[in-house]
Amino acid sequence: MSRKTTATKNIGKTDKTSDYRFFSETIEIGRISPLSFLEAGSSDYKEKHFYWQNADRTLTIVGLGHAKIITSNEYDKRFLEVSKRWKELCAVLIKEEKDIAPVLFGGFSFDPKSIKASKWDGFPSAYFVVPSYQLISKNGQMFISINLITTDSNAVEEFDALREERDRLIHIAEVNEFASSIKPIVSGIDEIEKDSYLKAVQDVTDQINKGEAEKVVIARSLQMNFEQEVSSVAALHHITSEQQESYHFGLQKNGQLFFGATPERLIEIVDGQAYSACVAGSIKRGKTAMEDRELGEELLNDDKNREEHHYVVNMISNVFNKNCSDVSMPKEPKLMRIRDIQHLFTPIEGKLVSGADIFNLVEELHPTPALGGVPTNKAMEVIRREERMDRGYYAAPIGWTDSDGNGEFAVAIRSGLLDGDKAYLYAGGGIVADSEPDKEYDETWVKFRPVLRALGGKLNG
Known part of the structure; x- marks a missing residue:
């Protein structure tokens, strides 16, 4: 037959x-x-x-x-x-x-x-x-x-x-030969609520120093304007070509494309084995191999970034211990180097227990301390009060599952919402007791770069 x-x-x-x-x-x-x-x-x-x-x-x-x-x-x-x-x-x-x-x-x-x-x-x-x-x-x-x-x-x-x-x-x-298009021509870039962002970072730092939270992630956005409408395929072509080490995603709905190149896996399940990555704490890449190595050592030994990373490790390991058996994780983080930035990185894995599926883990892992804060509920209250925008799908789970129960979700950072001849880019950072608004602001520019570059923007602010 x-x-x-x-x-x-x-x-x-x-x-x-x-x-x-x-x-x-x-x-x-x-x-x-x-x-x-x-x-x-x-x-x-x-x-x-x-x-x-x-x-x-x-x-x-x-x-x-x-x-x-x-x-x-x-x-x-x-x-x-x-x-x-x-x-x-x-x-x-x-x-x-x-x-x-x-x-x-x-x-x-x-x-x-x-x-x-x-x-x-x-x-x-x-x-x-x-x-x-x-x-x-x-x-x-x-x-x-x-x-x-x-x-x-x-x-x-x-x-x-x-x-x-x-x-x-x-x-x-x-x-039909796929002709890779030239990058869009940018007619302007607008920083949305910059002063409000800087004030929010300072206000949140003050609240943390008063004991109202341990860490809160505050984000901001940019608006890119183009001379003509940008196609989804062009945007995806450029970002996949330039961000080799990342998860690439694009989700089209009602004329808008949410897309990005994120370094952060939230959860993967392969034949009942679950894998995740604790990613938090960051520093720029060096202009030379020696400077890159020195910056990496600085990151590995920085108390603020190690503390930020520790929050994420604790949270994700607790979720894995609840939903998995045979959990394994190294004791110390290592460096994850991608094109524009270095992160502290700790992998974790375990065997999924009976009755759990990928959506159970996604629900319990979101938002991680790297994207929300500590404690979670308090951090979310502060974000709703202090951020002057709706994050939409930015910093949220995006991914797939199949009929066999396998699948993978990433955290949708280094991302933007493409809307015709405009795009809205998002970036944030973890605010703790010793955060400084100007330094946090500079760090967001590093995080804007993947999408900014893919859409024809300049690499500096």
Whole structure:
């Protein structure tokens, strides 16, 4: 029986436990550029695409079209709601054993209780999609899957139409040469509420010295203006080319692309084994190898940065001890060096206990002290009071999971919201008792650089 005949036969069956039927079919293809596949769908799926690449570039995922959208505006149950609805879909999944597991991709807002007016009004508290067309490049092999989630009795005809469209997209990606665009022409950069940011850092430092919190992360934003609209594919091309050591992501919704190149993994699950990274404390890169080494040693021995890192290690290790067995973690941090910045870094791993899934860990890990503060609840209160913006999905979990329970989420820092001929960039830092506003301000410029550079901005403030 042919591959197509087998899949079509399965499509005729209905699972009586659900109104939905979830069909997935995978073919292996020759190597094409994932961004070329994204470009192939840039016209017909302009508002319906995503991009993901892990830090070691062994996995790239591109999604075009929406087989299903899962959203939530719940304050306290958004992680549970997304997990529950995904498991319900997976329970009615029909695919062959050799087919690649379907992916659910998306993100959460940093603070679902934020009520500030913002550019993020089109993004709900949680937004996830199952793509109609899913490209996965993994360890040198490339696969494209069709995902169909339907209640329609004419599913066979619908699936055949998806096959034809899949083949059209592959052909375009194979024969049309992807022309990497020049960087956008920047017409201006506006620092949003700079004075308010500097005042907030000082006010928060004063509050910490009064014992109201131990650490609070305060962020700020820039607005970039361009001479013309910037395409999502161009933005993703430039940032993936320039930030080699990072997680790359792009999530398109309602004409806006949230994208970035983050160094920080929140959680990864591979065959029941969970991995995370404690990343906090930072310093610039040196102009020479010797200066770079000296700055790294300074970071490793700096009390403020070690304290900031210690908060993150404590929090993440507590979450792992609750949700995992056989937890292991080195006693001392090491350096993570990426293009513009050095961080203190401590890896951690453990075996996921029965009943836990990736959304359980994402919920308990967010926000880490590196993005929120210590204690968490108090820090969030201070952020809501002192920051003059809504962070949206900045500093929040973004990533994927699949029908096998594997997945990976990163912390969406070094990121921006691209909106036509404008972009909004975000950066912040941990404020502790001895923080100085001017130094914190300078550090945000280092953190703006990846997105700023990718969009054609200058490297200094």
